[in-house]
Amino acid sequence: MHRVESLKIDSGCIRQVAQTLMENQVSGKILYVSDPVVDSLYGALVKNQIRDIGRLKEEYVDCNTINYAMSIAERVIATDVNCIVGMGGGKVLDVCKYASYISKVPFLSIPTTAANDGLASPVAVLKRQDDKPKSLGCKMASMILIDIEVIANGPKQLIKAGIGDTISNYMALKDWELACRRGQDIMNGYAYLMSRSSLDALMKTQFDCITPEFVEVLVNSLVLSGIAMDFAGSSRPVSGSEHLFSHALDYYSKKKNLHGIQTALGTVAVLRLIGEDTKSVVEYLKRFEVDVNPNHLGIDEDTFIECFQKATLMRTNRYTYLHEIDLCTDRLRNVYNWLTVEL
Numbered sequence: 001m002h003r004v005e006s007l008k009i010d011s012g013c014i015r016q017v018a019q020t021l022m023e024n025q026v027s028g029k030i031l032y033v034s035d036p037v038v039d040s041l042y043g044a045l046v047k048n049q050i051r052d053i054g055r056l057k058e059e060y061v062d063c064n065t066i067n068y069a070m071s072i073a074e075r076v077i078a079t080d081v082n083c084i085v086g087m088g089g090g091k092v093l094d095v096c097k098y099a100s101y102i103s104k105v106p107f108l109s110i111p112t113t114a115a116n117d118g119l120a121s122p123v124a125v126l127k128r129q130d131d132k133p134k135s136l137g138c139k140m141a142s143m144i145l146i147d148i149e150v151i152a153n154g155p156k157q158l159i160k161a162g163i164g165d166t167i168s169n170y171m172a173l174k175d176w177e178l179a180c181r182r183g184q185d186i187m188n189g190y191a192y193l194m195s196r197s198s199l200d201a202l203m204k205t206q207f208d209c210i211t212p213e214f215v216e217v218l219v220n221s222l223v224l225s226g227i228a229m230d231f232a233g234s235s236r237p238v239s240g241s242e243h244l245f246s247h248a249l250d251y252y253s254k255k256k257n258l259h260g261i262q263t264a265l266g267t268v269a270v271l272r273l274i275g276e277d278t279k280s281v282v283e284y285l286k287r288f289e290v291d292v293n294p295n296h297l298g299i300d301e302d303t304f305i306e307c308f309q310k311a312t313l314m315r316t317n318r319y320t321y322l323h324e325i326d327l328c329t330d331r332l333r334n335v336y337n338w339l340t341v342e343l
């Protein structure tokens with residue numbers, strides 16, 4: 001397990017970059033990595049703090065391929081960079097996470113969105129040469145600063161995706177329990193508890209719209225999910241059949257949707273397929289106006305059916321309910337139609 005040395009979740013903590021780096025004995029050459037949009041909003045604030053304590057180098061990310069992350073790692077190694085400071089959404093942070101893992105330098109992560117549990121996780125999702133995404137095991141960022149105000153001011157749809165990714169723990173835990181009952185996996189009680197607590201904190205919140213206070217609850221949940229992965233040494237506690245379906249959509253669907261939106265749709269669909277109650281999950285999604293109706297997402301019936309039928313092929317070592325239930329076309333068509341009416 002790789003411990004995060006410094007984790008701060010608060011409004012305004014984007015102003016604590018210099019302080020955090022100093023607390024962790026970082027000085028010298030520091031590589032700042034961001035994308036042009038985020039940089040135009042918060043770049044000056046962060047770069048000025050880096051200049052206060054070290055020598056600033058800059059990199060602006062425009063792609064998220066494995067190749068590109070490796071090229072940053074190479075530059076870090078070749079030019080003796082002491083630390084990577086990455087600020088942005090999942091793409092920027094995953095590039096930095098992997099570059100830091102390869103180059104073995106510390107990484108200060110400043111997420112500006114809360115769209116998925118990669119916020120604080122030991123996994124980076126990067127693109128292969130054929131443009132398909134690949135999940136790569138690496139390590140948690142060594143320092144994480146999550147400014148609630150920054151995230152709450154970002155696009156609402158990304159926050160809704162973060163809700164969806166956390167809700168999918170509901171299905172992922174059911175799948176994990178099943179896999180253990182079938183002797184296909186081993187339970188890790190600590191990781192299970194973390195994932196469950198992440199889900200419960202979100203499901204039991206008294207808020208019913210997206211306010212900064214609610215965003216704080218969501219961020220705490222996403223971080224707990226990330227720690228659950230770190231405890232388990234894999235994404236198992238937060239990723240089951242609903243994630244296999246989402247991975248299949250990433251491969252086979254022409255229409256691209258946010259990861260957390262797809263996993264939330266997957267959660268409701270699998271619950272329906274296995275005959276479990278969908279009410280609490282569906283009501284929760286509606287309460288925060290998280291629209292996962294496949295029609296509205298541009299996922300047609302054929303794509304939906306194909307992705308469910310191919311889902312188990314997406315990850316051969318992950319046993320889920322999809323390995324046991326009937327996934328014939330007629331059944332999936334019924335579920336699709338039910339979803340388009342109920343969601």
Ligand SMILES: [Zn+2]
Binds near residue numbers: 117165238263
């Ligand atoms: Zn996820």
